[in-house]
Structures are given as C-alpha cells and as structure tokens.
Amino acid sequence: MRSIRSFGDSITAGYFLGNGAPLPWNRQPPWWNPSLPPLPPDGNTYTPNTIGGGYRAFLAGNPGLRLVGNRTDNSAAWMWSGGQQGHDGFSGYKTTDLLHVVESLPSQFIQSDIILVHAGTNDILQNQTPTQTYENLKNLLGAILAKDARTMVVVAQIIPIFNPADSRSNPKVQEFNNYIPQLAGQLSSSWNRVVRSVDMYQGMLYPDDYWYYPSYPGIDGVHPGYLGYQKMAAKWSAMIESLPQLEPVSKPEFDPEYAAAAPTAEVDGELQAASRLMLGLPIDGE
Numbered sequence: 001m002r003s004i005r006s007f008g009d010s011i012t013a014g015y016f017l018g019n020g021a022p023l024p025w026n027r028q029p030p031w032w033n034p035s036l037p038p039l040p041p042d043g044n045t046y047t048p049n050t051i052g053g054g055y056r057a058f059l060a061g062n063p064g065l066r067l068v069g070n071r072t073d074n075s076a077a078w079m080w081s082g083g084q085q086g087h088d089g090f091s092g093y094k095t096t097d098l099l100h101v102v103e104s105l106p107s108q109f110i111q112s113d114i115i116l117v118h119a120g121t122n123d124i125l126q127n128q129t130p131t132q133t134y135e136n137l138k139n140l141l142g143a144i145l146a147k148d149a150r151t152m153v154v155v156a157q158i159i160p161i162f163n164p165a166d167s168r169s170n171p172k173v174q175e176f177n178n179y180i181p182q183l184a185g186q187l188s189s190s191w192n193r194v195v196r197s198v199d200m201y202q203g204m205l206y207p208d209d210y211w212y213y214p215s216y217p218g219i220d221g222v223h224p225g226y227l228g229y230q231k232m233a234a235k236w237s238a239m240i241e242s243l244p245q246l247e248p249v250s251k252p253e254f255d256p257e258y259a260a261a262a263p264t265a266e267v268d269g270e271l272q273a274a275s276r277l278m279l280g281l282p283i284d285g286e
Contacts, residue, residue: 005112013089014054058233060084095136162206163221
C-alpha cells in the first residue's frame with residue numbers, strides 16, 4: 001500500500017466540499033465507498049457533510065492508497081472510519097507559508113511514498129507575480145525533497161481562477177503554470193529523484209466544475225465543486241499509477257501535537273477575504 005500526502009492550500013483541504021454546501025452530482029466517482037448511500041439522480045443535491053475532503057474523498061476509496069498527513073479537518077466520517085482522513089491542506093496559505101510548514105515539521109512527519117502538491121493559488125490571488133510564485137514553489141519543493149530522501153513528488157499546474165470580477169488572476173495562473181513542467185524536470189535531474197508534473201488546468205470548466213452555494217452570491221471561481229474535485233482525483237490517480245513502487249518502510253504518519261496547533265480550515269481568513277473581494281463583497285468587519 002502506498003502512502004499519499006496531499007499538500008497545499010484550501011483546494012487540498014477540500015474547501016467548500018463538506019462544510020455545508022449542496023453538492024451537484026451527475027456521474028459515478030471512480031471509486032465509491034459501498035457504505036455510502038446510493039447516488040442521487042442527475043441534478044439533485046446531496047446531504048451536506050456526507051462527503052468532505054475534496055479530491056481526497058475520491059482517492060480514499062482506492063484500497064491501494066493510504067492517505068496520510070498532520071491534519072484531519074474537513075474529512076468525511078467514512079474517511080475517518082477507513083483511516084483515510086490525513087492531509088496537509090492549509091487554507092489561505094501561500095507557497096512561502098507552506099515552506100514554513102515543511103521547515104517546522106520534524107522530518108519523520110513529512111515523509112510519505114508520494115506527495116501531491118497543488119500550491120500557488122493564494123500567491124496569485126494576493127498579487128504575487130508568476131515569476132516570484134515560481135521561485136517560491138521551487139524553494140518549497142526543494143525543502144520537501146530535502147526533508148524526505150525517498151518521497152516521489154507530483155506537482156500540479158494549478159486549476160484556473162475563473163471569476164468575472166477578476167480578469168487579472170487567470171492569465172497569471174497560465175504564466176505560472178508554464179514554468180511547472182520544466183521545474184519538475186530540473187528538480188528530478190538535480191536531486192536524482194522522481195519529480196513529475198500534472199496538468200490540473202486543462203479540462204476544468206466554469207461554472208460546472210466550481211463550487212456554488214445559493215446563499216453565497218455566485219460561484220467563487222477558485223474552489224472546485226464536486227465535479228471539479230472528481231476531475232482532480234482522476235488526474236492524480238493516473239499519475240500515481242504511473243510511478244514506480246517503493247520498498248515499504250515503517251514511519252510515523254501523524255503528528256498530533258502539530259495538528260492540534262494548526263489552524264482549522266474553517267478559519268481561512270485570508271482566502272475568504274480574497275474570494276469576497278473578487279466578488280465585490282465587503283470583508284467581515286468592514
């Protein structure tokens with residue numbers, strides 16, 4: 001069984017999927033936990049909080065994968081029952097914040113067979129240039145490779161930012177994404193390690209693949225909905241299947257002290273503020 005660490009921001013945590021938003025369904029996930037109720041017909045909504053975890057919820061149904069991490073928030077009850085609740089998704093975190101996470105954790109608590117990295121969205125939302133975001137991501141991936149001498153890294157070309165009120169962010173996403181395949185190749189060569197890139201940008205459709213909640217005025221254009229997370233899971237899964245098998249080792253997978261101190265996904269102040277600004281809404285307290 002392979003240990004998989006999902007590492008990144010609120011998209012990794014599965015923000016807006018499992019925290020009370022109705023979920024549109026129109027096709028069977030690639031793996032489905034048989035203990036869950038039958039899927040509703042197309043166009044219906046599902047009971048909130050039954051499927052937390054974003055793309056991780058789909059990976060969790062693969063019996064060949066063990067999801068690990070120092071956080072457990074926003075994971076569905078059935079993920080907990082199967083021991084698949086672990087992740088390292090930090091809502092609102094930029095690449096520099098994620099670097100601090102890696103540097104602050106003991107090496108044994110960052111280790112895994114494969115680490116899936118989707119990072120850079122918050123940098124772009126907070127007006128970081130694509131070039132600087134790339135440099136920060138390069139430092140982050142280097143720190144991950146230094147902390148774990150065996151992990152294989154899969155780094156994403158991040159999903160689009162679609163919002164009518166924000167015409168500047170998505171061109172920056174595209175420019176940033178252009179750096180990713182070459183970066184993966186350079187790191188693989190310089191570290192003599194398995195580092196691959198996966199294209200999460202292509203195929204994401206607006207508004208179909210993005211989060212929507214009737215009490216929130218519109219689609220935020222940042223966080224996937226059910227179908228978007230499903231697409232992400234399918235791409236991660238295909239890449240995972242293409243990677244070589246590693247010899248199993250015994251190692252810690254969860255740091256309860258660190259997890260207790262980590263901010264919860266519900267806080268997510270920076271990203272909530274950024275999303276509300278894009279929609280032309282006042283930030284709480286203003």
